[in-house]
Amino acid sequence: MTPVTWQALGEAVPIWPGREWPLGATWSPDSTNFAVYAPYASSVELCLFDDAGRETRHRLTEHTLGIWHGALPDVVPGQRYGFRVDGPWDPKNGLRFNPHKLLLDPYALATSGTIIAEQPIYGSREGDPAVRDDTDSSGYTARSVVVDRAFDWEDDRPPATRWRDTVIYELHVKGFTKLHDRIPEHLRGTYAGLAHPAVTSYLRDLGVTAVELLPVQQFFSEPALLERGLTNYWGYNTISYFAPDATYSSSGDRGGQVAEFKQMVKALHREGIEVILDVVYNHTAEAGPEGPTLSFRGLDDRGFYKRVVAADGGFDDRYWDVTGCGNTVNAWNPLALRLILDSLRYWVTEMHVDGFRFDLMSALTRTGYDVDFDCALLIAIGQDPILRHVKLIAEPWDVSMEGYLVGRMPPPWAEWNDKYRDTVRDFWRGRAPIRDVATRLAGSSDLYADDGRSAYNSINFITAHDGFTVRDLVSYDSKHNEANGERNRDGTDNNRSWNHGVEGETDDAEIVALRRRQAANMMATLCLSNGVPMLTAGDERGRTQRGNNNAYCQDNEISWMDWSADDAWLDVYEVTKAALRLRREHPALRQRHWFEGRPTIQGGPNDLAWLHPSGRLMRRDDWTDGGLRTIGMFVSGAPLREPGPQGQQLIDSSFLLWFNAADTAVDVPLPQNEWVCVGDVVLSTDPDVPEGARVEAGTTLTLGPRTVVVVRSTQAVD
Numbered sequence: 233m234t235p236v237t238w239q240a241l242g243e244a245v246p247i248w249p250g251r252e253w254p255l256g257a258t259w260s261p262d263s264t265n266f267a268v269y270a271p272y273a274s275s276v277e278l279c280l281f282d283d284a285g286r287e288t289r290h291r292l293t294e295h296t297l298g299i300w301h302g303a304l305p306d307v308v309p310g311q312r313y314g315f316r317v318d319g320p321w322d323p324k325n326g327l328r329f330n331p332h333k334l335l336l337d338p339y340a341l342a343t344s345g346t347i348i349a350e351q352p353i354y355g356s357r358e359g360d361p362a363v364r365d366d367t368d369s370s371g372y373t374a375r376s377v378v379v380d381r382a383f384d385w386e387d388d389r390p391p392a393t394r395w396r397d398t399v400i401y402e403l404h405v406k407g408f409t410k411l412h413d414r415i416p417e418h419l420r421g422t423y424a425g426l427a428h429p430a431v432t433s434y435l436r437d438l439g440v441t442a443v444e445l446l447p448v449q450q451f452f453s454e455p456a457l458l459e460r461g462l463t464n465y466w467g468y469n470t471i472s473y474f475a476p477d478a479t480y481s482s483s484g485d486r487g488g489q490v491a492e493f494k495q496m497v498k499a500l501h502r503e504g505i506e507v508i509l510d511v512v513y514n515h516t517a518e519a520g521p522e523g524p525t526l527s528f529r530g531l532d533d534r535g536f537y538k539r540v541v542a543a544d545g546g547f548d549d550r551y552w553d554v555t556g557c558g559n560t561v562n563a564w565n566p567l568a569l570r571l572i573l574d575s576l577r578y579w580v581t582e583m584h585v586d587g588f589r590f591d592l593m594s595a596l597t598r599t600g601y602d603v604d605f606d607c608a609l610l611i612a613i614g615q616d617p618i619l620r621h622v623k624l625i626a627e628p629w630d631v632s633m634e635g636y637l638v639g640r641m642p643p644p645w646a647e648w649n650d651k652y653r654d655t656v657r658d659f660w661r662g663r664a665p666i667r668d669v670a671t672r673l674a675g676s677s678d679l680y681a682d683d684g685r686s687a688y689n690s691i692n693f694i695t696a697h698d699g700f701t702v703r704d705l706v707s708y709d710s711k712h713n714e715a716n717g718e719r720n721r722d723g724t725d726n727n728r729s730w731n732h733g734v735e736g737e738t739d740d741a742e743i744v745a746l747r748r749r750q751a752a753n754m755m756a757t758l759c760l761s762n763g764v765p766m767l768t769a770g771d772e773r774g775r776t777q778r779g780n781n782n783a784y785c786q787d788n789e790i791s792w793m794d795w796s797a798d799d800a801w802l803d804v805y806e807v808t809k810a811a812l813r814l815r816r817e818h819p820a821l822r823q824r825h826w827f828e829g830r831p832t833i834q835g836g837p838n839d840l841a842w843l844h845p846s847g848r849l850m851r852r853d854d855w856t857d858g859g860l861r862t863i864g865m866f867v868s869g870a871p872l873r874e875p876g877p878q879g880q881q882l883i884d885s886s887f888l889l890w891f892n893a894a895d896t897a898v899d900v901p902l903p904q905n906e907w908v909c910v911g912d913v914v915l916s917t918d919p920d921v922p923e924g925a926r927v928e929a930g931t932t933l934t935l936g937p938r939t940v941v942v943v944r945s946t947q948a949v950d
Contacts, residue, residue, distance in 0.1 A: 245290070247278070250303030252296040255574070256339025256474070257313065257378045264307035264378055268337060269567050270531045271298030272327055273319040278302065279334060281312040281375055289316070298567075310486040312344050312375035313337070317530050321364045323356070323521065324549045326534025330355045333369045336527040338571060340376030342450075342475045344485040347524065348372040349455035355525035361549070373526060374452075376472070379487040381582060383494050390586050391504050393441045395623075395646070395688035395764060396822045399812060400508065401440040402696060403769035404466070405448060405480045407792045422482040423492045427499035435505055438772065438805075439812030442506035442623070444589055446697055448493070449509070449575075450475040452517045455524065457785055460717050465787040466697060468591060469557070471517040471526055473575040476583075497584045506586035508623055509579060513561055513572050514595035514630070520558030521551055535565045538601070554595050556631040563596045563609045572596075572609065577618050587623025589648075594628060594635035603634055605642050620644070625691055639679030646764065649676055649690040656694055656761075657705065657728035659893050660753055660938070666863055667855040669891070670842055673865055674827055675762035681826055688824065690763035694754050695771055700781045702754055702771040703801065705729045706747040707736060712779030715786060723782030736779060748774070749938060752807040752917040753891075756940045759811035760821060760889060760915075769793060772808040774801025810915050810923075814942070820869035820884040832873045837886070837906040839873055841866040845892075845935075847901035847908075861894035862935065866907040885911075886945040892935040904929040911946040 250265045258265045266278050278290045292300040314336060319329030333355055336343060347353055352369040356362070409415055409425035419425040426443075435443065447467030457464055467477065481489035497507050518529045528536040538552040538560045551559045562568050579585045590596065599607045613619045628637040628647045641647050655672045658664035671678055675687025695702055700711075709731045711723045732743050732750070755772060758765050769775070770793050777783050783791045794800070815821045827840035842850040843864030854860060869884030876882045888908070892898050902908045913925040918939035927933060927943045935941055 245304060245306070247290045247292065248303040248305070249294045250301045252294075252299040252301045254339070255299065256337055256341065257376065259307070259309055259378050259380055263303040263305045264311070265301065265303045266292070266313070266337075267299050267301040268292075268315055268339075268531065269299050270315075270317050270319075272532065272534065273300065273317045273329055275318045275331075276300040277316040277331070278304075279314045279316055279370070280307070281314075285371075287370060307378055309378050309380035311378040312486075313378065314370070314373075314375050315531075323362060324547070326537075326539060326547060328355050328525065328529050328533045330364055330366075330525060330530055332366045333525045333530050334373055334375075335525070335530045336374060336472055337376040338473070338527055338531070339574070340472055340475055341379040341381070342377035342485065342487045342490055343374050343472050343478060344377050345374040347374060347452050347455075347526065349458040353455075353524040353526065354522070355529060356522065361522050369525070377475075377485070377487050379490050381490075383491055385494070385498060385584065388498050388501055388584060390584065391441070391501060391506050392586075393504075393506055395686075396824045397441060397816070398506075398623075398688070398764050399439055399441045399759075399815070400444050400691065400764060400766040401435060401438075401442065401769060402444045402446070402510075402766055404446045404697070404791065406787070407465075408769055410792045411789070412793070412795050419482050422480050423476070423489070423496040424482045427496040432499060432503040432505065436503050438809055439816055440505060440767070442508050442586065443500065444508040444510060444625075444766065446510050447512055447591075448477050448480065449473050449511065450477045451512075452526070454517070454519065462717065462785040463787050464785060465791055466784045468512050468784070469517040470512045473511075473513070473571065474578055494583060501584070506623070507584075508587040508589055508625070509585050510589045510591060511576075512591045513563070513575075514590075514592040515553075515555040515557040515559050515561060518559060520553070521549055523558055532567065536562055536568050538562045552601065554598075554630045554632045554635055555592055560595050564599055564607065569608055569612065573612055573616065573619070576613070577616070580618055580622055585622075587625065589625040589627065591627055592630045592635075593626035593641070594630040594632075594637050597637070603637065605640075610642060614642075614644075639676075643683060643685050644689070646689045646691050648696070648766075649679065649692055649763070651679065652676060652690065652692045652761070652763070653694055654728055656754060656757055659891070660750055660757075661728070661730040662861055662893055662895065666857065666860045670855075670863060670865070673757070673761050673891075674840065677826055686824055687762040687826065688764050691766050692758060692761050692763040693766040693768070694758050695768045696766070697768065698782060698784070699724065700727055700729055700779075701768065701775050701777055702751045702804075703747070703774045703776045704779055704781070705754070706750045707731055707776070708779040709735060710779075711781040712736075713782050715780060715790065716782060716784075723780075727781060737776075746938070748801050748803055749917050751801060752804045753893075753938060753940050755804060755808040756811045756915060756917060756942075757891065759808060759815055760942070762823065762827075765812075765815075767808070772805045774799070774804055807915065807917060814914060818869070818884050818887070819872060819874075819882065820867050820887060823867075823872060823874060825873040828873070832868070832871055836870060837868045838866075839868050841907045843888070843907065845898050845900050847903050849907075862890070862892045862898050862900075864900070865889040865891070888943045888945075890933070890935055890939075890941045890943075892937070892939050892941075895937050897937055898935045900933045900935060902927065902929050902931055902933055911944045913941060914944045915940070915942040917941075
């Protein structure tokens with residue numbers, strides 16, 4: 233963006249009074265209404281920009297309940313605008329008004345442009361935060377855009393996939409398609425690229441039912457990153473909560489990004505794929521009190537951000553921060569709460585998304601400074617007639633100790649289950665207690681069974697955007713984040729990874745084969761565990777980030793999906809696809825009710841049984857055997873505990889799943905009993921136990937070292 237100077241376009245058109253609702257810019261053929269909340273301001277100017285960057289200012293004279301408003305005729309969709317807001321400069325008391333800073337409309341439906349990391353975007357002087365900076369920021373910041381909401385959704389309907397049938401696929405809009413050779417080059421890395429048949433057919437064939445998009449609400453890169461020549465690739469730095477990020481648009485940034493996003497959702501819905509947004513309401517791109525003044529800080533700094541309580545009981549000029557990003561949104565402030573709820577409803581009703589994953593949800597669950605499950609936000613979402621019916625997923629932690637809430641979110645919230653992640657990683661490197669492994673495979677009842685929730689409130693994952701990919705989990709012992717420019721100090725050291733003898737990529741065929749088998753083991757475990765599986769894009773193909781476990785600033789081949797077959801682990805893809813097909817075709821492998829370890833009908837087999845590798849049922853002392861690395865999981869489908877839609881009894885195949893994390897082969901005797909499946913191997917990571925192999929009672933099944941073998945019963949069910 234080239235800096236420009238302000239120039240009035242003659243005399244401003246007289247502004248109409250307008251109304252205080254809805255907030256934002258509301259276009260109609262007659263006029264466009266503008267409304268913005270700035271309760272402590274003394275004046276607000278609406279600033280319109282033409283294509284040459286020239287600015288026309290209109291003073292908003294109407295002020296209702298803290299909202300400044302007015303309407304203008306002859307404003308067309310695509311018009312760029314912003315606000316200049318004047319009032320007291322008193323940072324200690326949360327008053328940071330500065331009319332020299334152009335502010336984005338918090339309710340804008342689109343944005344145009346980005347920021348330039350220079351002094352004019354800051355509200356105070358460099359090195360002296362108590363003094364206001366009076367340089368004009370308009371040439372260094374973005375504009376909001378007036379949008380016509382009209383769109384032909386045709387017969388679009390939400391897929392409304394049940395939780396038990398859901399398979400989530402976390403992906404980055406740009407990274408997933410940037411290198412895809414079957415997508416036209418001008419569409420790669422965009423919403424339109426994600427809607428391309430080459431993408432939707434891949435997702436459908438794999439078995440994905442929902443994509444979880446890394447942040448797509450308009451965000452900006454941190455100035456410190458820009459100064460290092462990097463950008464915020466992941467997008468966890470939101471500034472405009474109603475606007476789809478314009479950098480992912482092939483249709484420009486004058487509102488075309490809104491229609492393109494809607495078209496993407498419609499295309500995914502047509503293939504039966506839901507759209508879940510990763511949303512970042514816990515902090516904004518304005519960072520700490522010395523960060524840039526882009527929107528909220530210049531409108532209502534006192535109300536929107538949580539502040540540190542001073543010794544005298546008042547507030548000082550520091551923000552209270554449990555996000556690690558400089559600020560924490562004050563979700564118990566009525567207008568901040570209203571913005572969050574309005575934004576969520578907008579994305580559901582106007583953009584047709586199907587759910588949300590809330591980044592650092594614990595930061596938003598606070599009344600004052602304390603975690604409170606009766607906080608305003610949770611209660612409001614729980615009673616909202618729209619929001620309570622979409623998929624709600626919490627990242628149940630923030631950067632504070634008391635913010636770790638795994639297993640504690642109230643119904644109906646689902647949660648990212650990091651205990652599942654850690655246990656499965658540890659199991660496949662030979663370090664997990666077998667009791668913990670069984671608990672995670674069966675749905676984490678220790679976390680979710682005590683408050684009316686089910687196994688499907690557990691979002692099971694082994695990797696996510698932050699951390700190693702599955703390939704890197706089996707290829708690196710340590711992180712290698714030098715490319716981030718932070719001397720490899722960023723990113724976690726708690727990777728629970730194992731390089732299998734060589735750090736990084738290698739030509740050693742034996743090590744590569746073991747790594748690929750271990751990757752397949754983890755993917756099969758994930759897909760066949762009770763709960764909702766979440767795959768990270770590319771793990772099924774062996775995507776690598778070259779050991780970088782914090783690639784938040786790597787908008788390049790480190791993060792982008794490599795679609796070539798040359799280095800892909802396609803054997804892992806086939807195992808993942810087969811496991812998801814089994815899960816989809818067999819309700820026994822995705823049961824809604826908790827397992828009880830007893831028959832579902834009189835005389836039937838237990839719904840769940842755990843087998844020792846000696847062929848018998850697990851005993852009490854087996855669960856504390858620190859050397860046990862092999863376990864069998866018998867799941868009965870004869871019948872299921874859950875009735876059919878008309879109350880009928882549901883009958884499915886029974887399965888015996890063997891997980892062997894030992895470094896040696898294990899001979900498992902198969903005595904004649906109710907939990908030994910007589911049937912066929914339907915999934916195997918063991919090269920010596922092929923799919924289709926017959927398993928008979930009274931024989932021995934040899935499990936190769938570090939393998940998964942799944943047997944489906946072919947015995948008749950009475």
